[in-house]
Amino acid sequence: MSQIILFDLDGTLTESGEGITKCVQYALSRFGIQEPDLEKLRCFVGPPLLESFMEYAGLSREDAEKAVEYYRERYNTTGIYENRLYPKIRELLELLKVNDKILGVASSKPEVYVRKILEYFKVDGYFQVIVGSELDGRRTGKAEVIEEALRRLDLNWQRDSVLMVGDREHDVKGARECGLQCIGVTYGYGTREELETAGAVYVAESVEDLGILASPNDEETTEHVESVRASGKKRHVRRHRRRHGVDSGTENGDRGAAGTDEQKEKATLVKDGQPVGAKKEEALTENPPENGGAKDGRAAEKNRETAEGARMAAAHPVFRIWRAIYPVLLHYVISILVVCGMVAFFLLADKMAARPEDPQGTARLVQENNLYQILITSVIGGVVMFLLYRKDQLARKAGFLGRRGPDRIWAPPVMWISVIVLGIAGSQFFNDVIWLTRLREIFPGYDQAAASAMEGQPVWLLMASVGILAPIAEELVFRGLVYRRLQDWMAPWMAILLSSLIFGLYHGNVVQFVYAALTGSLFALMYYRTGTLGAAMAGHAAANLWSLFGSGWMQGILENHPRLVPVKLLAEILLAVIPAYWIFASRRKKSEKQ
Known part of the structure; x- marks a missing residue:
């Protein structure tokens, strides 16, 4: 269907016959045409008024236009409420x-x-x-x-x-x-x-x-x-x-x-x-309605006009592109401000301790505390992005934004299990593909930066920053805002592709670009098929946590037992098949009770 x-x-949603026929009766009376039988005027219900006055009452176009004005005189004050x-x-x-x-x-x-x-x-x-x-x-x-x-x-x-x-x-x-x-x-x-x-x-x-x-x-x-x-x-x-x-x-x-x-x-x-x-x-x-209803009506009309203006503005191609890009820029600005705040904090600490200025030492401290920067950026950026996301959802609910309605919140437990398993299997498979292509050897910057930022850090900080808060904030930015705003005016597959490329570019280096673009496509597909941003967040968090605590020993298998590589890749594909089928391919029937 x-x-x-x-x-x-x-005649489809509302029984409006009384108000319409009485207003038609009133309009015709202004031309000296008396029709006491409202049943005979029911032909006016539904079709355009101007044509109806010309066809059913035999009025000229000029008189029909006058009749519409007379009709609205009564309809505006009384007929609309009948x-x-x-x-x-x-x-x-x-x-x-x-x-x-x-x-x-x-x-x-x-x-x-x-x-x-x-x-x-x-x-x-x-x-x-x-x-x-x-x-x-x-x-x-x-x-x-x-x-x-x-x-x-x-x-x-x-x-x-x-x-x-x-x-x-x-x-x-x-x-x-x-x-x-x-x-x-x-x-x-x-x-x-x-x-x-x-x-x-x-x-x-x-x-x-x-x-x-x-x-x-x-x-x-x-x-x-x-x-x-x-x-x-x-x-x-x-x-x-x-x-x-x-x-x-x-x-x-x-x-x-x-x-x-x-x-x-x-x-x-x-x-x-x-x-x-x-x-x-x-x-x-x-x-x-009473005065209170009138006030509510004026407020609703004002909100409608505001949303309508936003919808019309959003139709311009330049504005569409800007709406999709500026959340990324805003998140980047927030991260820069957090880094600047950390630099200022360390410089102030040196000054209060009467230590000599040491720019290199300050830079080293910022690098060593990179996870705190990720955590703070994720919290601040996540709140800001959630407010933008919520604003979009309200606009979608009102019907002024996009072709799909607002996101769902609830989903069955099997969905959450499926996206978690798929996130782990998919991320591990993509990591293995990157390892097999030797991208990390060609571009070693990623491994060096990751080791420098995460070595010796407490487990709780790794889990909170990289495993939980960063995925939530990034999903709000790149799927909840960038992808959804692109999907508002283009085909879903194109929105998935572009948002994933933007997600990859945001991560800077080549290795992370490839990995983020691939996983970003997977998370966007999860979001698209389930209709809830929480699915993408769960899959992303599972992938990050697995990369932190589970992929190391899996990587050792590839390095120490190269003959097992095909078996390992096949196992990862098979592990992803069932949840992928449930999310992407299964056409589940509703029970008779539903």
Whole structure:
């Protein structure tokens, strides 16, 4: 099933018929057209207003533009609040997010109204991108709205991973114009015949039927969808779900008559100003929110504008490159400042002890205390980089940054074990390859510097600085910031390659460049496949700790028993196969309970 899902708003996420039809009724009355039957005005729900006034009311373009202005007079103050979420929509969105779907809204309604409605219902956080039309009449066509959503998601060339969900024929036709498949829903304002004629690949009768969208790893479901796409057949979601037992998101997977009851319960008209069958917490009154809500709305709008400005700025190529590079430069500056601080400390100590100035002795002290410099830099740099990383995550959650959502935090225990084993086996294999190529003999500077910095140092300092804190700080810089920021606008494999090269260059000498570039690619792959930066941190820490305390005697095997080299390399490859398969290749199925 598609990984990115775009939803229409009116008739798909929200029951907005009352507010829209009453505002249309008001606009028509300004032209002397009286229509007391709101049911006859339901054709205005969904399509662009300007075209609807021209098509259904017979108005000229000039009069239709006036009608839109009259419509908004009432909608801005009253109509926008005559609205409610469809039952089970919130649960559906939660289910999709839990299954790592990237969600968006593509509506012909003005974007400012779309955001206001979603924020009021407190579901805006589920969507990575929210797109609507402009108040000045631009971008009203469905295809234009969808194209803008794809542009903001940087998915112009990956349309096979995107699916549209809507309730009217213009949703389906707009999606097809953009090269997307569309699922139609009949619990809104369209009919099955209308949707199937327009080309909907599926037609769902209830919100629960859309639970099939949350089945990313169900091979049978995926194969079925692909076969339907290839054949162009239109099948009913419910029929497929019954045959394959796909859970719709309820605890036991048994719908019973819930879908039918919900469809009957759906409001088509209002009585005494309230939608029929609406839950108290989901219904909006005809009155605007209280002052507190208005303040929250203004704050949310301000935050949205700030994030939107950042998103637009981030679209510039120069800014994109700078965003990816400056965390590295900042980390380097922090390390330089720490070294300068240590030099100042030793000079001050000499002065207070009335010792003569000894620049060479000071340089020697700095070199001997290199691990303390690494530890302090990792702590300070790690905090700074975490703040930048957290800021990026908030922007991704709000939908203004990148094509993937924010990182996961939790992962199953088997994942942590896998990345640790893979980190150890992979790092040892790369070290052996470097040894076999004689790079350390050709460029001996690394071994000399490492021996000088680590010889005679306490174990706790080695573990804390090189084994734990440095990997955490470096992963925040090179994977959490550099790699993720590159991936925001380029293919994952390219982001992995470039971030790994930057990681290698940062380490200075040739030996470390090769080793860091190889291991950096491995850590970036861990991050990409697991979705949690903690996986890369765990793999990196395991690799460093093994290099400190385990690789020495393994290196002795290569030097003293050269005939065992092929066996040793093969053992390392085999040791990495199982965790690598689990992380990179396994397509784990979810149980029925999930």
